[in-house]
Amino acid sequence: MSGSLIIQQPGNSVVTDLGRFRGPRFGLPVNGALDQFSARAANILAANADNAPLLEITALDFRMQASTDLLIAVTGAPLTLTVGGRECPQWEPVSVRAGETVAVRRITGGLRSYLAVHGSVEAPALLGSCAPDTVIGFGLRLSEGTELTTSRSVGPIRQPYFDLPLFRLGLTRPEFSSxxxxxxxxxxxxxxxxxxxxxxxxxxxxxxxxxxxxxxxxxxxxxxxxxxxxxxxxxxxxxxxxxxxxxxxxxxxxxxxxxxxxxxxxxxxxxxxxxxxxxxxxxxxxxxxxTVPEATAKHRAAIRELENLRSRVSTIFALLGIGKDPGWPELIPAAGS
Amino acid sequence: MAATPNPTPVEIFESGDSALRVVASSADTEANWSTVHSLAQWLETAGADGVHGAVPTYDSLLVEFDPGVTSARQVRAFVLLGLRQLEHVGAPARTPREFSVPVVYGGEYGPDLERVAEHEQLSVEEIIALHTAKSYVIRCLGAPAGSPMMDGPDFPLPVPRLKDPRLSVPAGAVAVAGRQAVIAPAVAPGGWCVIGQTPLTVLDAASEPLVPYLPGDLLRFRQIQPEEFADYAGRKLEAAR
The missing domain is CATH 2.40.100.10 (Cyclophilin-like)
Known part of the structure; x- marks a missing residue:
């Protein structure tokens, strides 16, 4: 079942991906998510392909409403994330019910955050990428009322213990400093x-x-x-x-x-x-x-960390039935609770 | 593109963890150009895991790659393999197409025309005559947005770039810098001297390819009058043959 969402307050947000890698040979910049690690992490946490279209939210407050049940993940600069008024963790998958508002506020310490939706969002592509190109005027800049379609809807994942977060995937977050x-x-x-x-x-x-x-x-x-x-x-x-x-x-x-x-x-x-x-x-x-060898080693260490995250996410999501058959996964309360 | 039975020797420079710069540094500029473009074509056709692509210009080639998949060392070996292949088989030849570009020179269309004339110690008319005197080979597609980068007109002196680059240069701006000439396909900041503007649409983001020309094609400017500008509005740049 596909899902959808409506932008209520766009702030400064676009739909992007990791970039237009075929662009440079035609004189077009690669563009794409400026913080590639955060963008990849958001997509992995939402069980998407690394390069799936996702939202890049720069500096300003942002708000959207889920029209269907969704599973999202928000990464990047520190911020306050609320879903239906409840504060939710960044850098973890978050379950959103149809009708709930997702708000990203007070982006501080950094500049850009990434919001991925399980099943990704649909956006027009040029040379195999949806990344906006401001010079040629290509790309999906979000405005109030923009409706985005996702290829999947995910039934709400219920947390029997109200105060505990749903997931704790434990990715080492990048440091943000002035x-x-x-x-x-x-x-x-x-x-x-x-x-x-x-x-x-x-x-x-x-x-x-x-x-x-x-x-x-x-x-x-x-x-x-x-x-x-x-x-x-x-x-x-x-x-x-x-x-x-x-x-x-x-x-x-x-x-x-x-x-x-x-x-x-x-x-x-x-x-x-x-x-x-x-x-x-x-x-x-x-x-x-x-040096180039040291830089390469650091890049690969970050990629390995993301690969580990991917395997943890896929284990948990398989147990919950996310990304497989549509259903209404429910955590089983521990005995005695 | 002419066949290249003997590519020139190249030097390869590190350019960060995700790119290499390959420079053909022989005294023969034509052979250098041919080498880097043939090599770019070979790299694209051969394909290698993690190699995103290559950006050839005049005498240099930027090869971009994903350092998570491959490395500067592996890509360097791949480039050298390409050069050895080109020595044996050469590059496929392509018949160049020709483009004719109407230009309104000077005034609001070419705010730097007089400055360029002054620098070259020529009249404005002489600058226009030199600029329209011959066909230029499109050497590469550059910034912004697939600009056709050409060997410039036969001006006596290289044209200096603007000290303060403009924040916005209109689409269709016809500009010169150093010994190069260009048309801006899209609105962008720019530090080149703008001597005129073409009313034709160069870049069409709704179609692939985005721009109608390829490196190796020929382009010639011809002067039109300001009152003719509107007659061309909305027309796309197309090959004459």
Whole structure:
């Protein structure tokens, strides 16, 4: 049975996925969830494929109403989640009954949260992805009254002990701090900056309000390129750190233009791009040098953690009958209760 | 794309944990371009687990991958395998198509035309004449949104980028920077000098492919008058042959 929900207060929210990986060869940025770990975790907790369409809610309060029974999971920046007025845990599956309102309020400490619905939500795709692309005007930005359809509805899971949470899957949550340490590897053009490249590691940078999904602009002491020769446009990776002006450092994120003619000083690691996705204007950024093998190892450790989560979720959900036959799973009260 | 029996040697640079930059650095720019584009095509056709794709430009290629599935070391080996394959079999040839692009130069359509003329120490008319003088090879699809990146006109000097990039450049803007030329398919910020604007629709997000041209195709600009601009409105850029 399919399910549905209606957006009541969109705040700043879109339907996205992990990105348009076929985009860059056509000159389109990859885009997709800026905090990939949180997005994957939300989908895993909702027993979806990692890359399933889900909601990315940025900074502002959000509210939706379930038209059918749903199972959801909310991850990302710390916030207050209520379902039908009851406060519910983040980073755990949450059962929602038809007619109940799901509210996400007070996103603090970070910037972006992710809301996945079991059975995912339907959204138009371009080159195999629903990720919004603001430059070409593609994607599903949510507004009041938007109705989203999910491929499945999940009967309410009843908790016989009122004060205990339904699930305790125990994923280690990322840390959220107003002073973020960001790992970077040397960029392919680091030598063009001579000794000034070291400034990157000796400076505390401040996130500017002009930052967005295309890139973060950081104020602070700027490394300076030692030559002024024109660079032919070339592909730049997500995470590239450039110094395009004398005002700010630019750290490209998933919405970045695929090609540019600025030298790449350093590249933020995959793990730290998730951290940057949560940096708010005014937050402090400190860069730390690492190597590609170390960055790869850290990324894989995070993926392993998500894989462990997936196997715990699938065990529990199989016991509850979620994702299999539609039914009305009910926890059996312990003897004597 | 011309066959490449002998790809040029390349250098491979780390670009973070999810990408490599491959640079063809011979003295022959045509061979460099051909090498990186043939290699991009080979990588796409061959396919490897965890390799998302490749972005070829002039002399460089950005290969993007998922570090959870593969690694910089494995992708480097894959790229080198591709080069050896190209040495043996070459790349398939494709007949280039030609695109003709009407442009209104200067005024509100090309706010930087006079600045470029001044920098080049030429008249505005001479700049337009040079810009429309020949067909350009589309070298690659770039930012934003599949822009056709071309070798620029034969101006005496490279054109400097704007000191303060514009926050918004309209779709259809015809711009130059360095020794390159471009059309902006979509509204986006930009630091290139805008010398004109085409009324044609370049990018159609509702259709695949999003843009009608491929690297290797030819594009030629022709001047139209401001009063003709509206006549073309809503028309899509299409190949002449």
């Amino acid at each position: 002073r973020a340490v960001i790992d970077v590897t040397d960029g392919p053009d680091v030598e063009e900056f001579g000794d000034t490249a070291e400034l990157l590691f000796n400076t505390e940078y401040t996130v500017s309000a002009r930052s967005n999904h295309i890139g973060l602009r950081l104020g602070g002491a700027l490394p300076e390129r030692q030559s002024s020769a024109e660079v032919l446009s070339r592909g730049v990776p997500v995470g590239a750190i450039e110094v395009p002006s004398r005002e700010e450092l630019l750290v490209l994120h998933r919405g970045r233009g695929v090609t540019a003619g600025y030298p790449v000083l350093a590249v933020v690691t995959s793990r730290s791009l998730d951290t940057l996705a949560q940096a708010r204007p005014g937050h402090t950024i400190i860069f730390r040098k690492t």
